[in-house]
Amino acid sequence: MNFIGKTKKPIKIIIRKKPTFFFTRFIIVIPGYDSDVTDMKTQNILKLAATLGCIFLLASGCKQDPVDYNNKIMEVLNSSITDLDALNAAMEKEDLANAESVRKAWETKLVSSLDKLKGIGDFKGDASFKNASVQALETYLNIVSKDYKRLIELRGLGDKADGNEINQVLNRINQDFEKAANTLNAASDKFAKEYTSQ
The missing domain is CATH 1.20.1440 (de novo design (two linked rop proteins))
Incomplete structure (x- = not known):
């Protein structure tokens, strides 16, 4: 499990797919994370983790026949x-x-x-x-x-x-x-x- 910032709680990436559209919505949920926290380091790490996760998921699902x-x-x-x-x-x-x-x-x-x-x-x-x-x-x-x-x-x-x-x-x-x-x-x-x- 990955721990980010000071929360020491695992990040959950939830993928919700809508079957009628050709996109995937990514939502990052951090238990106990307060969205009002302005810790720039934590926010940057979250953005990086989300970006890397999206890139990985998109790259792994992009094989078209x-x-x-x-x-x-x-x-x-x-x-x-x-x-x-x-x-x-x-x-x-x-x-x-x-x-x-x-x-x-x-x-x-x-x-x-x-x-x-x-x-x-x-x-x-x-x-x-x-x-x-x-x-x-x-x-x-x-x-x-x-x-x-x-x-x-x-x-x-x-x-x-x-x-x-x-x-x-x-x-x-x-x-x-x-x-x-x-x-x-x-x-x-x-x-x-x-x-x-x-």
């Missing part, structure tokens, strides 16, 4: 596009009420997925793969909240709809999906090359 990190991100991304088939099927059947319902549900799911993805954190200080994933989801969200919404509105007009605008919206949807996928695949390949060989 690139496969697990990749899987976390891909799980969020893959669950974010499951509504695409349902939306396309509703559009093909010209069931516009169902298409709008699916679109709204997908939009909500994408917002939630973005929050999850942003909470994952970096991999050993490198945020490039996560940032590319966030960018891809933001592109998907833009497509779903604006382009698909407009496409449903246009299809609802029937013969009065501008065929050129429909084609422009469809082309923009396809181009944006392709661009997001290419950017994400490039970031994923770079991440795999950089970290799986370690």
